[in-house]
Amino acid sequence: MKMHTSSKLRKEFIKKWVKGLQICCSSKKNMDILERKKKIKLCADIALASAKNETTLWSIALISEAKKDDENKILVDNLLGPESRFKPRMTNRQMIACHKRVRSKKILKKSRHVCQKMKKMGPPKSNLAAYIAKKLVKRRTQVLKRLVPGGESMDKFSLIKEALDYILSLRIQVDVMRTLVNANEVLNQSDSKIYN
């Protein structure tokens, strides 16, 4: 069952990626390598996210991030089609609200921690192992939040769920790109053989 959905996703991704690249090329020709790479990557990312069709948080976040940039906006809109014009805007607002909530929560937590630490001097010794473990986990979840797009406004579980989905989709993306590169290499080799 997972294979089935992944192959479906793969096809969607390829379709959208090719489409996006065509749009890119038609809009502007003669870019240097870095620009090209950026465009390729951007198209790939957006294609991946839109292939998800708004089912996951990270895809929504990714698309809305891309939309913020003006020059990408046209591309994104064309790529996505008229389906999801309104949703990202709403989730953007929600995300801003989320960010604010998260920030205020963090401030509260920090102040609480500071107060608690000042009160408790002895007991942390006994809880030292647990305390250290918790700190490690916390630090790592922070890093993960930064990696997964839109991760900051997610709580612990949905973060893990999203990370899971994100990993699967990234895998597909890497797979497709890699086969393309390999195909290219094979072609180049065969080409050189033919011409020599």
Next chain:
Amino acid sequence: MAAFSHQQHQSFFLDQTVLFPNPNTTAACFPQFHQPHNHAVHGYHHDQASVANKLQSPDSSMSMVLDDQKVESGNELLAKKRKDKQMLAHHAQSKDTSNKVKKQKKTIDYQEEKKKKNTKKGSSEEEGAVGYIHVRARRGQATDSHSLAERVRREKISERMRLLQAIVPGCDKVTGKALMLDEIINYVQSLQNQVEFLSMKLASVNPMLYDFGIDLDSFMLKPDENMSNMVLPIMPSLQQCSLNEGVATLAPTTTNDNCNYLPQLIDSSAATNSLLFQQEHMPNILSQGNEHELWGVDEQRLKLDNRFALSNNLTSFH
């Protein structure tokens, strides 16, 4: 080292030690026991256990007290409960069982958790938490709503961690949240880096035409040579046949006109001409099973559609 505070109730234990002197407890400890706030040795609960065994006395209240103390050795670690335990110790005599039982359970939970966390540091948080849940499930809690919610929360997280274990390679040997999160982070970072690298590579490969639109065009322009030279030796399968058909229909319309039109394109894109074409063959070359073949076939159809559209566009320019 003897940082564990001891509670009032230890005075009861003291009485028993007088009757059955424990070889482990030193003379120095004895005067301590007389004080209301006692400090115990680290392995105190072990001593307790051994003494408790010896003191399987017929007196029911005594045995209850023993249990109480064994349990509450766990509470040595929690300074908060000091006063509670003192109260409890008083209650012990009055045989107020319900409260005691509840607090016993609580302390057992804490004790188990502390033990586990002391034994295995980093790897046990998840397991410790899981074990913790089991204990709680067996015995229930005084403050139910909070603990239930917490338990559910933890179970959810651990379940998702397990799912992630299945996905992230090399994660099944790792236990514990921190290490697993580490692996996950590394994996996500490596995947993202791969995407960057591959997109850079793709950008570098097509010097003039980086998008597939033009590739497809040029492919349409040069169907015969590429096909005959490169495709046939490489592609033995059905896909080739259907593709040949598709291209053959286009060939008469496009080859003659457009060969002259975009010679540059053809030359420079010779390397990437059949790029997408090759892409369809890749499933055969790599041969990774049904999924890829399916993908290949559908991809081919998709590319055909694109090509048809693009070739029409091209020809319309003339």
